[in-house]
Amino acid sequence: MELQAWLTQATHRLEAVGFPSAKMESQLLAGHAMLVDRAWILTHPDHEVNELALESLLQRREQHEPLAYILGYREFFGRRFRVDTNVLIPRHETEILIEEALRTEDRILRVLDIGTGSGCIAVTLKLERPSWDVWATDISSPALQMARENAELLGADIHFRHSNLFEQLSDMQFDLIVSNPPYIGRDEPLPIEVKEFEPNSALFADHQGLAIYEAIASEIGNHLAPGGQLILEIGQTQGQAVQNLFPASQVKKDLDGNDRIVVWTR
Ligand SMILES: C[S@@+](CC[C@H](N)C(=O)[O-])C[C@H]1O[C@@H](n2cnc3c(N)ncnc32)[C@H](O)[C@@H]1O
Structure with missing residues:
Protein backbone atom coordinates (compact mmCIF):
# COMPACT_ATOMS: atom_id res chain seq x y z
CA MET A 1 0.00 0.00 0.00
CA GLU A 2 1.20 3.53 -0.71
CA LEU A 3 1.76 5.89 2.20
CA GLN A 4 -0.95 8.36 1.12
CA ALA A 5 -3.56 5.61 0.93
CA TRP A 6 -2.59 4.39 4.42
CA LEU A 7 -2.77 7.95 5.80
CA THR A 8 -6.25 8.48 4.36
CA GLN A 9 -7.52 5.22 5.82
CA ALA A 10 -5.87 5.81 9.21
CA SER A 26 -1.81 9.49 11.43
CA GLN A 27 1.19 11.34 10.02
CA LEU A 28 3.00 11.16 13.37
CA LEU A 29 2.26 7.44 13.74
CA ALA A 30 3.56 6.74 10.24
CA GLY A 31 6.68 8.80 10.90
CA HIS A 32 7.26 6.95 14.17
CA ALA A 33 6.95 3.51 12.54
CA MET A 34 9.20 4.50 9.65
CA LEU A 35 11.74 6.44 11.77
CA VAL A 36 11.30 9.60 9.71
CA ASP A 37 9.90 13.05 10.54
CA ARG A 38 6.54 14.49 9.53
CA ALA A 39 8.11 16.57 6.73
CA TRP A 40 9.35 13.34 5.09
CA ILE A 41 5.90 11.76 5.45
CA LEU A 42 4.30 14.77 3.74
CA THR A 43 6.72 14.70 0.83
CA HIS A 44 6.70 10.92 0.05
CA PRO A 45 3.05 10.04 -0.62
CA ASP A 46 3.96 7.25 -3.09
CA HIS A 47 6.32 5.40 -0.75
CA GLU A 48 5.35 1.75 -0.20
CA VAL A 49 4.64 1.11 3.50
CA ASN A 50 4.78 -1.94 5.78
CA GLU A 51 1.10 -2.10 6.70
CA LEU A 52 1.61 -4.61 9.50
CA ALA A 53 3.94 -2.35 11.51
CA LEU A 54 1.64 0.63 11.02
CA GLU A 55 -1.50 -1.34 11.87
CA SER A 56 -0.35 -2.22 15.38
CA LEU A 57 0.36 1.45 16.19
CA LEU A 58 -2.98 2.51 14.74
CA GLN A 59 -4.82 -0.08 16.82
CA ARG A 60 -3.12 1.13 20.01
CA ARG A 61 -4.30 4.65 19.29
CA GLU A 62 -7.81 3.44 18.38
CA GLN A 63 -7.90 1.87 21.84
CA HIS A 64 -7.23 5.35 23.28
CA GLU A 65 -3.62 4.86 24.31
CA PRO A 66 -2.25 8.43 24.48
CA LEU A 67 -0.24 9.44 21.43
CA ALA A 68 2.63 10.55 23.70
CA TYR A 69 3.04 7.02 25.10
CA ILE A 70 3.00 5.51 21.59
CA LEU A 71 5.54 8.02 20.26
CA GLY A 72 7.52 7.95 23.53
CA TYR A 73 7.77 11.71 23.94
CA ARG A 74 5.89 14.97 24.57
CA GLU A 75 6.98 18.55 23.98
CA PHE A 76 7.06 20.80 27.06
CA PHE A 77 8.21 24.43 27.12
CA GLY A 78 9.85 23.93 23.71
CA ARG A 79 11.78 20.78 24.60
CA ARG A 80 11.15 17.10 23.97
CA PHE A 81 10.71 14.91 27.08
CA ARG A 82 10.72 11.14 26.95
CA VAL A 83 7.67 9.55 28.55
CA ASP A 84 6.36 6.09 29.27
CA THR A 85 3.45 4.78 31.32
CA ASN A 86 5.40 5.30 34.57
CA VAL A 87 5.10 9.07 34.27
CA LEU A 88 2.37 11.63 33.77
CA ILE A 89 2.42 13.12 30.27
CA PRO A 90 3.55 16.75 30.71
CA ARG A 91 0.59 19.11 30.25
CA HIS A 92 0.53 22.44 28.48
CA GLU A 93 -1.25 23.97 31.54
CA THR A 94 1.83 23.26 33.67
CA GLU A 95 3.83 25.75 31.59
CA ILE A 96 2.16 28.56 33.57
CA LEU A 97 3.89 27.23 36.69
CA ILE A 98 7.20 27.51 34.83
CA GLU A 99 6.44 31.07 33.73
CA CYS A 120 9.69 18.33 32.92
CA ILE A 121 9.49 21.07 35.59
CA ALA A 122 12.89 20.55 37.21
CA VAL A 123 14.74 20.14 33.91
CA THR A 124 13.06 23.17 32.35
CA LEU A 125 13.87 25.37 35.35
CA LYS A 126 17.51 24.27 35.38
CA LEU A 127 17.91 24.88 31.63
CA GLU A 128 16.19 28.27 31.78
CA ARG A 129 18.12 29.35 34.90
CA PRO A 130 21.48 27.51 34.85
CA SER A 131 22.66 29.23 38.05
CA TRP A 132 19.85 27.63 40.08
CA ASP A 133 20.68 24.63 42.27
CA VAL A 134 17.77 22.35 41.39
CA TRP A 135 16.59 19.37 43.44
CA MET A 146 12.74 8.62 33.52
CA ALA A 147 13.43 12.06 35.02
CA ARG A 148 17.14 11.23 35.29
CA GLU A 149 17.13 10.10 31.66
CA ASN A 150 15.49 13.33 30.50
CA ALA A 151 17.91 15.41 32.57
CA GLU A 152 20.84 13.61 30.99
CA LEU A 153 19.48 13.81 27.44
CA LEU A 154 18.75 17.52 27.79
CA GLY A 155 21.94 18.33 29.70
CA ALA A 156 20.44 19.48 33.01
CA ASP A 157 22.42 18.93 36.21
CA ILE A 158 19.84 18.12 38.89
CA HIS A 159 19.96 16.43 42.31
CA PHE A 160 17.36 13.66 42.32
CA ARG A 161 16.05 12.03 45.51
CA HIS A 162 13.70 9.08 45.88
CA SER A 163 11.48 10.52 48.57
CA ASN A 164 7.97 10.73 49.94
CA LEU A 165 7.57 14.53 49.87
CA PHE A 166 10.36 16.01 52.06
CA GLU A 167 11.32 12.79 53.90
CA GLN A 168 14.77 12.31 52.34
CA LEU A 169 15.64 16.01 52.46
CA SER A 170 16.12 16.07 56.26
CA ASP A 171 16.60 19.70 57.28
CA MET A 172 17.27 21.20 53.83
CA GLN A 173 15.76 24.59 53.03
CA PHE A 174 14.86 25.97 49.60
CA ASP A 175 14.28 29.46 48.18
CA LEU A 176 11.70 28.20 45.72
CA ILE A 177 9.52 25.08 46.00
CA VAL A 178 7.33 24.03 43.07
CA SER A 179 5.01 21.08 42.67
CA ASN A 180 2.39 19.65 40.38
CA PRO A 181 1.25 16.92 42.77
CA PRO A 182 -1.50 14.33 42.23
CA TYR A 183 -4.70 16.30 42.86
CA ILE A 184 -7.62 14.38 41.38
CA GLY A 185 -10.23 13.05 43.82
CA ARG A 186 -10.49 9.26 43.74
CA ASP A 187 -14.10 9.25 42.45
CA GLU A 188 -13.77 12.00 39.82
CA PRO A 189 -14.69 10.93 36.26
CA LEU A 190 -11.78 10.98 33.78
CA PRO A 191 -11.29 10.37 30.05
CA ILE A 192 -10.23 6.78 29.17
CA GLU A 193 -6.85 8.05 27.94
CA VAL A 194 -6.02 9.33 31.41
CA LYS A 195 -7.77 6.79 33.62
CA GLU A 196 -6.63 3.64 31.81
CA PHE A 197 -3.10 4.64 30.87
CA GLU A 198 -1.54 7.25 33.17
CA PRO A 199 -0.13 6.10 36.55
CA ASN A 200 -2.61 6.26 39.45
CA SER A 201 0.11 7.54 41.77
CA ALA A 202 0.50 10.60 39.53
CA LEU A 203 -3.22 11.33 39.34
CA PHE A 204 -5.10 10.64 42.55
CA ALA A 205 -4.93 11.95 46.09
CA ASP A 206 -7.18 11.38 49.09
CA HIS A 207 -9.50 13.95 50.62
CA GLN A 208 -11.02 15.15 47.31
CA GLY A 209 -7.54 15.44 45.84
CA LEU A 210 -6.27 17.76 48.60
CA ALA A 211 -4.16 15.30 50.65
CA ILE A 212 -0.76 16.19 49.17
CA TYR A 213 -1.37 19.94 49.51
CA GLU A 214 -2.27 19.34 53.17
CA ALA A 215 0.89 17.31 53.73
CA ILE A 216 3.01 20.02 52.05
CA ALA A 217 1.32 22.71 54.18
CA SER A 218 2.17 20.88 57.39
CA GLU A 219 5.89 20.69 56.52
CA ILE A 220 6.51 23.77 54.45
CA GLY A 221 7.74 25.81 57.43
CA ASN A 222 10.70 23.46 57.82
CA HIS A 223 11.79 23.57 54.17
CA LEU A 224 10.94 26.94 52.64
CA ALA A 225 13.46 29.64 53.56
CA PRO A 226 12.05 32.88 55.01
CA GLY A 227 10.99 35.06 52.06
CA GLY A 228 10.96 31.97 49.82
CA GLN A 229 8.19 31.16 47.38
CA LEU A 230 5.93 28.13 46.93
CA ILE A 231 4.17 27.55 43.59
CA LEU A 232 1.63 24.73 43.35
CA GLU A 233 -0.37 23.56 40.38
CA ILE A 234 -4.01 22.94 41.35
CA GLY A 235 -7.19 21.48 39.88
CA GLN A 236 -9.53 24.16 38.56
CA THR A 237 -12.03 23.81 41.44
CA GLN A 238 -9.41 23.70 44.23
CA GLY A 239 -8.35 27.36 44.38
CA GLN A 240 -10.21 28.29 47.55
CA ALA A 241 -9.40 25.05 49.40
CA VAL A 242 -5.66 25.30 48.68
CA GLN A 243 -5.64 29.02 49.44
CA ASN A 244 -7.10 28.19 52.87
CA LEU A 245 -4.06 25.99 53.54
CA PHE A 246 -1.64 28.81 52.65
CA PRO A 247 -3.07 32.05 54.11
CA ALA A 248 -2.45 35.17 51.98
CA SER A 249 -1.55 33.08 48.93
CA GLN A 250 -2.68 34.10 45.44
CA VAL A 251 -4.58 31.99 42.91
CA LYS A 252 -3.64 32.53 39.25
CA LYS A 253 -5.46 31.38 36.13
CA ASP A 254 -4.27 29.49 33.05
CA LEU A 255 -4.84 30.65 29.45
CA ASP A 256 -8.29 29.01 29.44
CA GLY A 257 -9.32 31.20 32.38
CA ASN A 258 -9.30 28.32 34.90
CA ASP A 259 -7.66 28.56 38.33
CA ARG A 260 -4.33 26.75 37.82
CA ILE A 261 -1.65 27.74 40.33
CA VAL A 262 -1.39 28.94 43.91
CA VAL A 263 1.55 31.17 44.80
CA TRP A 264 2.57 31.68 48.45
CA THR A 265 5.45 33.64 49.89
CA ARG A 266 6.70 32.73 53.34
C1 LIG B 1 0.80 15.01 38.59
S1 LIG B 1 2.33 14.13 38.49
C2 LIG B 1 3.40 15.47 38.00
C3 LIG B 1 4.62 15.05 37.24
C4 LIG B 1 5.42 16.21 36.68
N1 LIG B 1 5.92 17.07 37.74
C5 LIG B 1 4.59 17.02 35.70
O1 LIG B 1 4.20 18.15 36.05
O2 LIG B 1 4.29 16.53 34.60
C6 LIG B 1 2.68 13.91 40.21
C7 LIG B 1 3.97 13.18 40.54
O3 LIG B 1 4.09 13.15 41.97
C8 LIG B 1 4.59 11.90 42.38
N2 LIG B 1 4.14 11.69 43.77
C9 LIG B 1 2.94 11.25 44.21
N3 LIG B 1 2.92 11.23 45.56
C10 LIG B 1 4.15 11.65 45.99
C11 LIG B 1 4.75 11.83 47.27
N4 LIG B 1 4.07 11.58 48.39
N5 LIG B 1 6.03 12.27 47.32
C12 LIG B 1 6.73 12.53 46.18
N6 LIG B 1 6.21 12.37 44.94
C13 LIG B 1 4.93 11.94 44.84
C14 LIG B 1 4.02 10.91 41.38
O4 LIG B 1 4.78 9.72 41.34
C15 LIG B 1 4.07 11.73 40.09
O5 LIG B 1 5.27 11.52 39.40
Whole structure:
Protein backbone atom coordinates (compact mmCIF):
# COMPACT_ATOMS: atom_id res chain seq x y z
CA MET A 1 0.00 0.00 0.00
CA GLU A 2 1.20 3.53 -0.71
CA LEU A 3 1.76 5.89 2.20
CA GLN A 4 -0.95 8.36 1.12
CA ALA A 5 -3.56 5.61 0.93
CA TRP A 6 -2.59 4.39 4.42
CA LEU A 7 -2.77 7.95 5.80
CA THR A 8 -6.25 8.48 4.36
CA GLN A 9 -7.52 5.22 5.82
CA ALA A 10 -5.87 5.81 9.21
CA THR A 11 -7.30 9.34 9.40
CA HIS A 12 -10.84 8.00 8.79
CA ARG A 13 -10.39 5.34 11.47
CA LEU A 14 -9.11 7.80 14.07
CA GLU A 15 -11.88 10.28 13.19
CA ALA A 16 -14.40 7.51 13.73
CA VAL A 17 -13.09 7.09 17.31
CA GLY A 18 -13.51 10.85 17.81
CA PHE A 19 -9.97 12.25 17.65
CA PRO A 20 -10.08 15.84 16.34
CA SER A 21 -6.45 15.82 15.11
CA ALA A 22 -6.77 12.47 13.32
CA LYS A 23 -4.86 13.56 10.20
CA MET A 24 -1.85 14.88 12.08
CA GLU A 25 -1.84 11.88 14.43
CA SER A 26 -1.81 9.49 11.43
CA GLN A 27 1.19 11.34 10.02
CA LEU A 28 3.00 11.16 13.37
CA LEU A 29 2.26 7.44 13.74
CA ALA A 30 3.56 6.74 10.24
CA GLY A 31 6.68 8.80 10.90
CA HIS A 32 7.26 6.95 14.17
CA ALA A 33 6.95 3.51 12.54
CA MET A 34 9.20 4.50 9.65
CA LEU A 35 11.74 6.44 11.77
CA VAL A 36 11.30 9.60 9.71
CA ASP A 37 9.90 13.05 10.54
CA ARG A 38 6.54 14.49 9.53
CA ALA A 39 8.11 16.57 6.73
CA TRP A 40 9.35 13.34 5.09
CA ILE A 41 5.90 11.76 5.45
CA LEU A 42 4.30 14.77 3.74
CA THR A 43 6.72 14.70 0.83
CA HIS A 44 6.70 10.92 0.05
CA PRO A 45 3.05 10.04 -0.62
CA ASP A 46 3.96 7.25 -3.09
CA HIS A 47 6.32 5.40 -0.75
CA GLU A 48 5.35 1.75 -0.20
CA VAL A 49 4.64 1.11 3.50
CA ASN A 50 4.78 -1.94 5.78
CA GLU A 51 1.10 -2.10 6.70
CA LEU A 52 1.61 -4.61 9.50
CA ALA A 53 3.94 -2.35 11.51
CA LEU A 54 1.64 0.63 11.02
CA GLU A 55 -1.50 -1.34 11.87
CA SER A 56 -0.35 -2.22 15.38
CA LEU A 57 0.36 1.45 16.19
CA LEU A 58 -2.98 2.51 14.74
CA GLN A 59 -4.82 -0.08 16.82
CA ARG A 60 -3.12 1.13 20.01
CA ARG A 61 -4.30 4.65 19.29
CA GLU A 62 -7.81 3.44 18.38
CA GLN A 63 -7.90 1.87 21.84
CA HIS A 64 -7.23 5.35 23.28
CA GLU A 65 -3.62 4.86 24.31
CA PRO A 66 -2.25 8.43 24.48
CA LEU A 67 -0.24 9.44 21.43
CA ALA A 68 2.63 10.55 23.70
CA TYR A 69 3.04 7.02 25.10
CA ILE A 70 3.00 5.51 21.59
CA LEU A 71 5.54 8.02 20.26
CA GLY A 72 7.52 7.95 23.53
CA TYR A 73 7.77 11.71 23.94
CA ARG A 74 5.89 14.97 24.57
CA GLU A 75 6.98 18.55 23.98
CA PHE A 76 7.06 20.80 27.06
CA PHE A 77 8.21 24.43 27.12
CA GLY A 78 9.85 23.93 23.71
CA ARG A 79 11.78 20.78 24.60
CA ARG A 80 11.15 17.10 23.97
CA PHE A 81 10.71 14.91 27.08
CA ARG A 82 10.72 11.14 26.95
CA VAL A 83 7.67 9.55 28.55
CA ASP A 84 6.36 6.09 29.27
CA THR A 85 3.45 4.78 31.32
CA ASN A 86 5.40 5.30 34.57
CA VAL A 87 5.10 9.07 34.27
CA LEU A 88 2.37 11.63 33.77
CA ILE A 89 2.42 13.12 30.27
CA PRO A 90 3.55 16.75 30.71
CA ARG A 91 0.59 19.11 30.25
CA HIS A 92 0.53 22.44 28.48
CA GLU A 93 -1.25 23.97 31.54
CA THR A 94 1.83 23.26 33.67
CA GLU A 95 3.83 25.75 31.59
CA ILE A 96 2.16 28.56 33.57
CA LEU A 97 3.89 27.23 36.69
CA ILE A 98 7.20 27.51 34.83
CA GLU A 99 6.44 31.07 33.73
CA GLU A 100 5.57 32.04 37.30
CA ALA A 101 8.75 30.42 38.66
CA LEU A 102 10.87 32.27 36.09
CA ARG A 103 9.48 35.57 37.38
CA THR A 104 11.41 34.94 40.58
CA GLU A 105 14.46 37.22 40.65
CA ASP A 106 17.38 35.80 38.70
CA ARG A 107 19.91 35.16 41.46
CA ILE A 108 21.38 31.90 42.69
CA LEU A 109 18.50 30.00 44.24
CA ARG A 110 18.10 26.56 45.72
CA VAL A 111 14.97 25.10 44.12
CA LEU A 112 12.91 21.97 44.84
CA ASP A 113 10.42 20.22 42.52
CA ILE A 114 8.23 17.77 44.47
CA GLY A 115 6.82 14.87 42.41
CA THR A 116 9.00 15.44 39.38
CA GLY A 117 7.55 12.63 37.17
CA SER A 118 9.17 12.97 33.73
CA GLY A 119 11.32 15.75 35.19
CA CYS A 120 9.69 18.33 32.92
CA ILE A 121 9.49 21.07 35.59
CA ALA A 122 12.89 20.55 37.21
CA VAL A 123 14.74 20.14 33.91
CA THR A 124 13.06 23.17 32.35
CA LEU A 125 13.87 25.37 35.35
CA LYS A 126 17.51 24.27 35.38
CA LEU A 127 17.91 24.88 31.63
CA GLU A 128 16.19 28.27 31.78
CA ARG A 129 18.12 29.35 34.90
CA PRO A 130 21.48 27.51 34.85
CA SER A 131 22.66 29.23 38.05
CA TRP A 132 19.85 27.63 40.08
CA ASP A 133 20.68 24.63 42.27
CA VAL A 134 17.77 22.35 41.39
CA TRP A 135 16.59 19.37 43.44
CA ALA A 136 13.78 17.00 42.50
CA THR A 137 11.95 14.22 44.33
CA ASP A 138 9.47 11.51 43.46
CA ILE A 139 7.94 8.65 45.41
CA SER A 140 8.08 6.45 42.27
CA SER A 141 11.45 4.90 41.37
CA PRO A 142 10.57 4.29 37.69
CA ALA A 143 9.40 7.90 37.37
CA LEU A 144 12.64 9.11 38.89
CA GLN A 145 14.55 6.94 36.42
CA MET A 146 12.74 8.62 33.52
CA ALA A 147 13.43 12.06 35.02
CA ARG A 148 17.14 11.23 35.29
CA GLU A 149 17.13 10.10 31.66
CA ASN A 150 15.49 13.33 30.50
CA ALA A 151 17.91 15.41 32.57
CA GLU A 152 20.84 13.61 30.99
CA LEU A 153 19.48 13.81 27.44
CA LEU A 154 18.75 17.52 27.79
CA GLY A 155 21.94 18.33 29.70
CA ALA A 156 20.44 19.48 33.01
CA ASP A 157 22.42 18.93 36.21
CA ILE A 158 19.84 18.12 38.89
CA HIS A 159 19.96 16.43 42.31
CA PHE A 160 17.36 13.66 42.32
CA ARG A 161 16.05 12.03 45.51
CA HIS A 162 13.70 9.08 45.88
CA SER A 163 11.48 10.52 48.57
CA ASN A 164 7.97 10.73 49.94
CA LEU A 165 7.57 14.53 49.87
CA PHE A 166 10.36 16.01 52.06
CA GLU A 167 11.32 12.79 53.90
CA GLN A 168 14.77 12.31 52.34
CA LEU A 169 15.64 16.01 52.46
CA SER A 170 16.12 16.07 56.26
CA ASP A 171 16.60 19.70 57.28
CA MET A 172 17.27 21.20 53.83
CA GLN A 173 15.76 24.59 53.03
CA PHE A 174 14.86 25.97 49.60
CA ASP A 175 14.28 29.46 48.18
CA LEU A 176 11.70 28.20 45.72
CA ILE A 177 9.52 25.08 46.00
CA VAL A 178 7.33 24.03 43.07
CA SER A 179 5.01 21.08 42.67
CA ASN A 180 2.39 19.65 40.38
CA PRO A 181 1.25 16.92 42.77
CA PRO A 182 -1.50 14.33 42.23
CA TYR A 183 -4.70 16.30 42.86
CA ILE A 184 -7.62 14.38 41.38
CA GLY A 185 -10.23 13.05 43.82
CA ARG A 186 -10.49 9.26 43.74
CA ASP A 187 -14.10 9.25 42.45
CA GLU A 188 -13.77 12.00 39.82
CA PRO A 189 -14.69 10.93 36.26
CA LEU A 190 -11.78 10.98 33.78
CA PRO A 191 -11.29 10.37 30.05
CA ILE A 192 -10.23 6.78 29.17
CA GLU A 193 -6.85 8.05 27.94
CA VAL A 194 -6.02 9.33 31.41
CA LYS A 195 -7.77 6.79 33.62
CA GLU A 196 -6.63 3.64 31.81
CA PHE A 197 -3.10 4.64 30.87
CA GLU A 198 -1.54 7.25 33.17
CA PRO A 199 -0.13 6.10 36.55
CA ASN A 200 -2.61 6.26 39.45
CA SER A 201 0.11 7.54 41.77
CA ALA A 202 0.50 10.60 39.53
CA LEU A 203 -3.22 11.33 39.34
CA PHE A 204 -5.10 10.64 42.55
CA ALA A 205 -4.93 11.95 46.09
CA ASP A 206 -7.18 11.38 49.09
CA HIS A 207 -9.50 13.95 50.62
CA GLN A 208 -11.02 15.15 47.31
CA GLY A 209 -7.54 15.44 45.84
CA LEU A 210 -6.27 17.76 48.60
CA ALA A 211 -4.16 15.30 50.65
CA ILE A 212 -0.76 16.19 49.17
CA TYR A 213 -1.37 19.94 49.51
CA GLU A 214 -2.27 19.34 53.17
CA ALA A 215 0.89 17.31 53.73
CA ILE A 216 3.01 20.02 52.05
CA ALA A 217 1.32 22.71 54.18
CA SER A 218 2.17 20.88 57.39
CA GLU A 219 5.89 20.69 56.52
CA ILE A 220 6.51 23.77 54.45
CA GLY A 221 7.74 25.81 57.43
CA ASN A 222 10.70 23.46 57.82
CA HIS A 223 11.79 23.57 54.17
CA LEU A 224 10.94 26.94 52.64
CA ALA A 225 13.46 29.64 53.56
CA PRO A 226 12.05 32.88 55.01
CA GLY A 227 10.99 35.06 52.06
CA GLY A 228 10.96 31.97 49.82
CA GLN A 229 8.19 31.16 47.38
CA LEU A 230 5.93 28.13 46.93
CA ILE A 231 4.17 27.55 43.59
CA LEU A 232 1.63 24.73 43.35
CA GLU A 233 -0.37 23.56 40.38
CA ILE A 234 -4.01 22.94 41.35
CA GLY A 235 -7.19 21.48 39.88
CA GLN A 236 -9.53 24.16 38.56
CA THR A 237 -12.03 23.81 41.44
CA GLN A 238 -9.41 23.70 44.23
CA GLY A 239 -8.35 27.36 44.38
CA GLN A 240 -10.21 28.29 47.55
CA ALA A 241 -9.40 25.05 49.40
CA VAL A 242 -5.66 25.30 48.68
CA GLN A 243 -5.64 29.02 49.44
CA ASN A 244 -7.10 28.19 52.87
CA LEU A 245 -4.06 25.99 53.54
CA PHE A 246 -1.64 28.81 52.65
CA PRO A 247 -3.07 32.05 54.11
CA ALA A 248 -2.45 35.17 51.98
CA SER A 249 -1.55 33.08 48.93
CA GLN A 250 -2.68 34.10 45.44
CA VAL A 251 -4.58 31.99 42.91
CA LYS A 252 -3.64 32.53 39.25
CA LYS A 253 -5.46 31.38 36.13
CA ASP A 254 -4.27 29.49 33.05
CA LEU A 255 -4.84 30.65 29.45
CA ASP A 256 -8.29 29.01 29.44
CA GLY A 257 -9.32 31.20 32.38
CA ASN A 258 -9.30 28.32 34.90
CA ASP A 259 -7.66 28.56 38.33
CA ARG A 260 -4.33 26.75 37.82
CA ILE A 261 -1.65 27.74 40.33
CA VAL A 262 -1.39 28.94 43.91
CA VAL A 263 1.55 31.17 44.80
CA TRP A 264 2.57 31.68 48.45
CA THR A 265 5.45 33.64 49.89
CA ARG A 266 6.70 32.73 53.34
C1 LIG B 1 0.80 15.01 38.59
S1 LIG B 1 2.33 14.13 38.49
C2 LIG B 1 3.40 15.47 38.00
C3 LIG B 1 4.62 15.05 37.24
C4 LIG B 1 5.42 16.21 36.68
N1 LIG B 1 5.92 17.07 37.74
C5 LIG B 1 4.59 17.02 35.70
O1 LIG B 1 4.20 18.15 36.05
O2 LIG B 1 4.29 16.53 34.60
C6 LIG B 1 2.68 13.91 40.21
C7 LIG B 1 3.97 13.18 40.54
O3 LIG B 1 4.09 13.15 41.97
C8 LIG B 1 4.59 11.90 42.38
N2 LIG B 1 4.14 11.69 43.77
C9 LIG B 1 2.94 11.25 44.21
N3 LIG B 1 2.92 11.23 45.56
C10 LIG B 1 4.15 11.65 45.99
C11 LIG B 1 4.75 11.83 47.27
N4 LIG B 1 4.07 11.58 48.39
N5 LIG B 1 6.03 12.27 47.32
C12 LIG B 1 6.73 12.53 46.18
N6 LIG B 1 6.21 12.37 44.94
C13 LIG B 1 4.93 11.94 44.84
C14 LIG B 1 4.02 10.91 41.38
O4 LIG B 1 4.78 9.72 41.34
C15 LIG B 1 4.07 11.73 40.09
O5 LIG B 1 5.27 11.52 39.40
